[in-house]
Amino acid sequence: MTEPPVLSVRDLIVEFPTRRGTLRALDRISFNIRKGEVLGMVGESGAGKSLTGAAIIGLLEPPGRIAGGEVHLRGDRIDSLSPEAMRKVRGRRIGMVFQDPLTSLNPLYTVAQQLVETIRTHDDVTEAAARARAIALLDRVGIPAAARRIDDYPHHFSGGMRQRVVIALALCAEPELVIADEPTTALDVSVQAQIIDLIKEICAERGASVLLITHDMGVIAETADRVAVLYAGRLAELGPVRDVITAAEHPYTQGLMGSIPTLTLESTRLVQIPGAMPRLNEIPTGCAFNPRCQQVFARCRTERPSPIERPGGRQVACWLLSETTAEEAHGGTALEGRGPLPAL
Amino acid sequence: MEEPLLKVEGLCRRFDISRPWLNRVLEGGERQFLTAVADVDIAINRGETFALVGESGSGKSTIARMIVGLLAPTSGQIIFDGTRLDGTDGSKMRALRKRFQMIFQDPFASLNPRWRVGDIIAEPIHRFGLLKGVAVSHRVGELLDTVGLSAGDADKFPHEFSGGQRQRIAIARALSSKPQFIVCDEPTSALDVSVQAQILNLMRDLQDEMGLTYLFISHDLSVVRHMATRIGVLYLGRLVETAESKTLFRSPDHPYTRMLLDAVPDLELSGRRRQQVDGEIPNPIDPPPGCAFHPRCPRVMDRCRIEVPKPVPTASGAAACFAVESVPSPALGGLAKVRS
Ligand SMILES: Nc1ncnc2c1ncn2[C@@H]1O[C@H](COP(=O)(O)OP(=O)(O)OP(=O)(O)O)[C@@H](O)[C@H]1O
Ligand SMILES: Nc1ncnc2c1ncn2[C@@H]1O[C@H](COP(=O)(O)OP(=O)(O)OP(=O)(O)O)[C@@H](O)[C@H]1O
Ligand code: SF4
Numbered sequence: 001m002t003e004p005p006v007l008s009v010r011d012l013i014v015e016f017p018t019r020r021g022t023l024r025a026l027d028r029i030s031f032n033i034r035k036g037e038v039l040g041m042v043g044e045s046g047a048g049k050s051l052t053g054a055a056i057i058g059l060l061e062p063p064g065r066i067a068g069g070e071v072h073l074r075g076d077r078i079d080s081l082s083p084e085a086m087r088k089v090r091g092r093r094i095g096m097v098f099q100d101p102l103t104s105l106n107p108l109y110t111v112a113q114q115l116v117e118t119i120r121t122h123d124d125v126t127e128a129a130a131r132a133r134a135i136a137l138l139d140r141v142g143i144p145a146a147a148r149r150i151d152d153y154p155h156h157f158s159g160g161m162r163q164r165v166v167i168a169l170a171l172c173a174e175p176e177l178v179i180a181d182e183p184t185t186a187l188d189v190s191v192q193a194q195i196i197d198l199i200k201e202i203c204a205e206r207g208a209s210v211l212l213i214t215h216d217m218g219v220i221a222e223t224a225d226r227v228a229v230l231y232a233g234r235l236a237e238l239g240p241v242r243d244v245i246t247a248a249e250h251p252y253t254q255g256l257m258g259s260i261p262t263l264t265l266e267s268t269r270l271v272q273i274p275g276a277m278p279r280l281n282e283i284p285t286g287c288a289f290n291p292r293c294q295q296v297f298a299r300c301r302t303e304r305p306s307p308i309e310r311p312g313g314r315q316v317a318c319w320l321l322s323e324t325t326a327e328e329a330h331g332g333t334a335l336e337g338r339g340p341l342p343a344l
Numbered sequence: 345m346e347e348p349l350l351k352v353e354g355l356c357r358r359f360d361i362s363r364p365w366l367n368r369v370l371e372g373g374e375r376q377f378l379t380a381v382a383d384v385d386i387a388i389n390r391g392e393t394f395a396l397v398g399e400s401g402s403g404k405s406t407i408a409r410m411i412v413g414l415l416a417p418t419s420g421q422i423i424f425d426g427t428r429l430d431g432t433d434g435s436k437m438r439a440l441r442k443r444f445q446m447i448f449q450d451p452f453a454s455l456n457p458r459w460r461v462g463d464i465i466a467e468p469i470h471r472f473g474l475l476k477g478v479a480v481s482h483r484v485g486e487l488l489d490t491v492g493l494s495a496g497d498a499d500k501f502p503h504e505f506s507g508g509q510r511q512r513i514a515i516a517r518a519l520s521s522k523p524q525f526i527v528c529d530e531p532t533s534a535l536d537v538s539v540q541a542q543i544l545n546l547m548r549d550l551q552d553e554m555g556l557t558y559l560f561i562s563h564d565l566s567v568v569r570h571m572a573t574r575i576g577v578l579y580l581g582r583l584v585e586t587a588e589s590k591t592l593f594r595s596p597d598h599p600y601t602r603m604l605l606d607a608v609p610d611l612e613l614s615g616r617r618r619q620q621v622d623g624e625i626p627n628p629i630d631p632p633p634g635c636a637f638h639p640r641c642p643r644v645m646d647r648c649r650i651e652v653p654k655p656v657p658t659a660s661g662a663a664a665c666f667a668v669e670s671v672p673s674p675a676l677g678g679l680a681k682v683r684s
């Protein structure tokens with residue numbers, strides 16, 4: 001029997017009950033993360049990236065709740081655990097790195113206190129042994145003079161150094177999975193690269209898988225093995241990074257890739273996707289992307305496309321790729337770079 | 345050669361960040377100053393897009409705010425179309441002011457939420473007394489149309505629009521006094537990439553149609569590459585390098601520019617190992633002596649620790665670095681090979 005994936009998310013639904021009805025913020029999201037793999041998750045603001053991470057680690061803020069689906073960590077179901085059991089999973093089996101390092105660090109305790117406590121709640125070791133391990137880890141994440149700095153408080157560190165401390169904290173219990181939600185967004189460009197490299201290297205060393213959430217496609221390109229593209233709470237496309245970036249199959253991903261200015265290409269005109277991602281209470285029926293899609297056809301407006309398996313382990317949720325509708329979709333025109341300004 | 349549209353010479357801005365006087369007396373402590381901008385020289389030609397890039401705190405917004413008159417320089421001059429802005433007064437100044445406008449980063453904060461969109465856009469028209477009566481609403485309708493909205497949107501309030509649409513409104517307002525020069529401070533940083541593409545395309549179209557000149561501020565090098573004809577790179581308030589966009593990306597001269605280019609994750613998928621970038625930006629209150637970049641610089645020499653380097657001419661601009669000075673045209677490094 002093959003080993004189960006480190007993380008398996010199946011048909012995850014997250015809803016927010018409101019006075020004016022229920023908002024569905026994640027709608028049947030499915031993906032796996034394999035051992036040692038970095039899965040990138042991209043999408044525009046509000047696409048549901050952070051909610052996906054929060055739902056997996058049981059930190060959805062009420063009234064948000066998982067309304068369907070399952071989450072398995074190495075075969076163990078974790079979406080229906082008690083808060084107490086979930087807290088254990090979070091510390092020990094899943095490490096977390098957030099955009100703002102101060103959400104993970106307690107300002108009232110020294111770095112040593114926080115690291116030693118975390119290590120000791122998960123491993124039966126002496127205080128001295130835990131401290132030695134903590135120093136080694138701080139040294140590994142690039143804190144200069146770790147043995148001395150370990151007794152400093154979080155606010156004594158610069159932004160980049162704090163994020164290194166958070167990475168040490170996320171990894172000190174040797175988790176199987178690290179969820180990093182925009183870990184470099186708050187940092188300076190020159191520091192971002194250091195932190196991304198660090199996360200990638202240290203997780204590889206320790207065999208931890210990574211769910212890397214970011215809106216920065218460049219970070220994904222350099223870091224992830226596979227990428228999941230979210231749109232309006234749904235999975236639009238998932239596949240190996242290179243394939244998705246160089247030959248996207250979903251019209252949304254195609255537009256998204258073309259709309260990103262790059263360092264290497266001469267400044268041609270950027271691809272424009274008309275309009276903007278809908279709010280949760282305005283998601284159209286059928287394919288959520290249909291009002292902005294240049295290749296839309298009748299079926300897209302009535303029926304929602306499920307992810308379709310494609311060669312190379314790709315999944316694309318678009319009717320254009322369904323055999324049953326191939327003829328109907330008389331291959332509309334591809335997204336055009338030049339052209340009149342779109343109506344909004 | 346034609347006179348630049350905007351010239352900035354020796355621009356400096358210090359902020360007094362001392363604790364209140366009484367605290368200083370009671371608890372001791374010196375007066376403290378933060379130099380946000382030091383000795384900046386810029387010349388922007390008509391019809392070009394000059395970009396300022398730099399990491400957070402490098403002084404980009406401070407320069408923008410001094411140029412549009414929202415903040416007084418500590419020293420230095422700003423010369424617009426041959427006229428010094430500081431010595432000029434009254435009506436002449438008004439006439440000058442309407443020729444330049446500013447677009448801010450935050451399309452939510454920069455529009456008055458209680459005003460209708462039409463009034464927001466018409467505000468510069470009224471302020472400069474450009475049009476009266478129905479001509480105003482006619483012009484507002486035109487402007488909305490220009491930025492890809494519709495005349496009917498004039499009656500709505502800002503909260504009824506998405507982030508990208510609000511930035512279009514801000515652009516329409518900036519255009520309403522028919523300016524020649526627009527300072528854009530991170531105009532797309534708050535927007536999603538697909539919406540950013542719409543706004544960047546719009547800004548370029550408007551530039552082509554109206555012959556606008558832009559000072560374009562961003563921390564995103566890819567965006568800058570897409571928009572700029574020339575680029576100035578700031579580090580801790582000083583301009584470390586200026587160059588034509590193409591040259592800068594192909595063969596940066598200043599070690600900091602190289603480092604910055606190397607640090608940017610890109611879509612190119614070359615699999616290149618990035619150069620390890622060391623260190624972080626020092627505290628601006630107490631910057632390193634000499635060249636402020638010296639503690640992080642791979643080419644540091646003794647001199648860099650003591651003297652502040654002056655800009656020296658390079659292939660298409662200038663760089664303030666002793667290493668560049670001693671090797672006037674450095675061989676293209678590994679970076680350049682990967683990128684070309
Ligand atoms: N407490 C809440 N009540 C109602 N809706 C919410 C709540 N929290 C999040 N949402 C909605 O859920 C959607 C997904 O939010 P999420 O934070 O996952 O986005 P994201 O992809 O992480 O975006 P960003 O890039 O801005 O971080 C958004 O439309 C958001 O408005
Ligand atoms: N009113 C002020 N009082 C004190 N210090 C200030 C003031 N305005 C700016 N500064 C300081 O001046 C420096 C330059 O700030 P500025 O806002 O110009 O940077 P920036 O390059 O625009 O950064 P960002 O990318 O974060 O917008 C910073 O160190 C900042 O803290
Ligand atoms: S399903 Fe239809 S509307 Fe949706 S992306 Fe595919 S073609 Fe476009």
Ligand SMILES: [Mg+2]
Binds near residue numbers: 049050
């Ligand atoms: Mg988020």
Ligand SMILES: [Mg+2]
Binds near residue numbers: 404405406
């Ligand atoms: Mg700024």
